[in-house]
Amino acid sequence: MLPVLPALLLFIGLVVGLFTPRDVRPDAFLATAMVSAAALLPLWGTVLIGVGACAVFVSLTVDFDALRDATAYSELATLAAIAAFSIFFNRLLGRRAHQLVQVRSVAETAQLAVLQPVPQHLGHVTLETLYLAAAAEARIGGDLYEAIRTHHGVRLLIGDVRGKGLLAIQAAATLLSAFREAAHDAPDLPHLARRLETSMSRRASQYPEVPGSEIAERFITALLAEIPDDEPIVRTVTCGHPPPLLLHHGEVRELQPAAPSPPLNLGMLVSNGYHVDVAPFHPGDQLLLYTDGVTETRDRSGAFYPLPERIRPWSGETPHQLLAHLHRDLIAYSDGRLDDDIAALIAQRRPSRHCT
Structure with a gap:
């Protein structure tokens, strides 16, 4: 018209x-x-x-x-x-x-370079990812995810940088680089979290004199997960991030942390170390990690997206199908008006001779 x-x-x-x-x-x-x-x-x-x-x-x-x-x-x-x-x-x-x-x-290319494709299969785990950019007018954000096969099992990371723009991308790149290196030799998730905290705080300390850079104030909510080869469990460490969802036989359960830690780059607030939560994770189970862009999606009335309730009917689907349903449902729920970037990673344990 x-x-x-x-x-x-x-x-x-x-x-x-x-x-x-x-x-x-x-x-x-x-x-x-x-x-x-x-x-x-x-x-x-x-x-x-x-x-x-x-x-x-x-x-x-x-x-x-x-x-x-x-x-x-x-x-x-x-x-x-x-x-x-x-x-x-x-x-x-x-x-x-x-x-x-x-x-x-250029911004989209930079973000794609930071968010490298996650393999569909790592050991005994099947993986699928989803990334949705906000409206075209919005600036690029700092949502991130990664999955790495190590001798400790498959280790997962999902995070969300405070703020947007190129500074957020730079912070995300720093965290991902640190995770890709430390995930292989950190003996457990608390050590891995401390390595990531050290990398982020070191980066922040390099820019104390830049006025208005906000780098010293920038923090990242993150969630670390470890799926060992020889045990039907999943270990998680939560650093100010939304809790993951465990999908088991048609049921959806939030894995609330017993003692959540503050976001990365706020390590001075951690006094008793990082707490590891353990939950059963059997063959066929799925673990959904996501950023707050998912649960903070609103409908026309302003109601937040009820993720556990909406995802329950799809809990028996494959990871690819489940995220495809989630993708379409988020667009429909928000009437096509996404206000924030959205990232999600789902891991499904496949049958393994090591799992009992």
Whole structure:
């Protein structure tokens, strides 16, 4: 509808000029048509509307035999100036739109470089991931996930950087790099959490003098999980992150931490170390890790997305199917208006001769 608005205004101006008294001028409609064309149409459309507006005015002036009126020439000059300004404004908007597309492309490429694809199978675990960017106008965020096969089992990470933009991406890249290195040799999850905390605090200490950088204030909520090869369990350490969901035989249970720790880069608040929670995790069970963009998705009434309730009917699906259902449901629930980035990672234990 909006792209036809300039032509509609042009037509209204012509009708006003033809069927109203001569003292009722169509100039306002013609000028509005040209300005709206600059914002709504490509360059050729803006030029066409500008030429059309001037042609309509000249035609009406000739029809009313007003060419000898000096006011008519003044009005025509004004319309020509507005047409020229509209073309200039259209070019300016086009250049800015092109720059915005380039910036978004670079940002998306940077985020994809940070979030490397997670293998579908790691040892005895099947994995699937979901990442949904917020609305196109939103800045890139710092949601992250990773899964690594180690001699301790499969270790998982999901996190959410406070804030958005390139600083968030940089913080996410730092955390992911530290996790990819430390996950292999940290003897347990508390040691792994301390290694990640050290990396994040070290990074923050490198920028104390940058005014307004917010790096020293930036923290990351994170959840670490470990699925050992030889035990039907899952171990988790929660650092200010939403609790994971355990899907077992059609039931959905939140794995609330007994002693949650603060987010990473707030390690000075940890006094008694990191607490490990242990839950049964049998073949066929699924573990869903997610960022708060999922549970903070709102419908039109402002109600938050009830994740455990909505996901229960899909608990018997494969990881790929379950996340596909979740993807569609989040879009439908929010009426296509996602306000935050969303990341989710699901792990399913496959039958193994080591599991009893």
